Amino acid sequence: MHAQQINDAPERTFALVLDPRDEVVAELERFAxxxxxxxxxxxxxxxxERVTLGYFDWERKDYLRIPVDGQVEVLSLVGDIALLDGRPKLHAHVVLGLRDGSTRGGHLxxxxxxxxLxxxxxxxPAHLRRVYDPASGLALIGKR
Structure with a gap:
């Protein structure tokens, strides 16, 4: 991965270019x-070239894993990084374009x-903290 800071005030902005075979979640959390x-x-x-999407199953309070093998376009990936137990944690959703023009999407x-990528x-400059929510079983951005 190559990174360059392109702005530094009032917010720091970075342009990151991930390389072939980089695992996205690990690389972004390591950079953060x-x-x-x-x-x-x-x-x-x-x-x-390989993705595992998640769909949150409310009854199980866990993600159903949805593998997508093969080359796909990342049409949109949006998310945030906040602290969970003092460490950066990525929360992102992605829409993928398949060869036939259809799409798949979910939690990355x-x-x-x-x-x-x-x-x-x-x-x-304001810190976001994830707090465990017992009702959902998820770590949600909480109030300070």
Whole structure:
């Protein structure tokens, strides 16, 4: 992954370019930890060769895993990075374009880049904290 800071006040903004075979969630969380990011938002476009989407099953309080194998276009990836137990945690949703023009989408659980993913990530000076919500079983952005 290559990163360049393109703005630094009042918010820090980075342009990130992920390389083939980079695992998106791990790379973004690693970058956020290295830069001390705690309250970021991001958008991205590019392509993946392997993806696992998630659909939150309210009854089970867990994500159903939806594998998508093969080359896909990232039509839209939006999300945020907030702290969970003191460490950056990515929460992102993605819409994928398949070869026949159909789409698949959901919560991004994992993805391998091919050939690239272009990310614009902006860190806010205000900190977001994830707090465990027992009603949903999810770590949600909580009130301070």
């Amino acid at each position: 930890a290295a830069e001390g990011l705690a309250a970021s938002r991001l958008t991205a476009i590019g392509a993946f 659980l994992s993805a391998d880049v091919r050939p690239t 272009e990310v614009v990530l902006t860190d806010s």
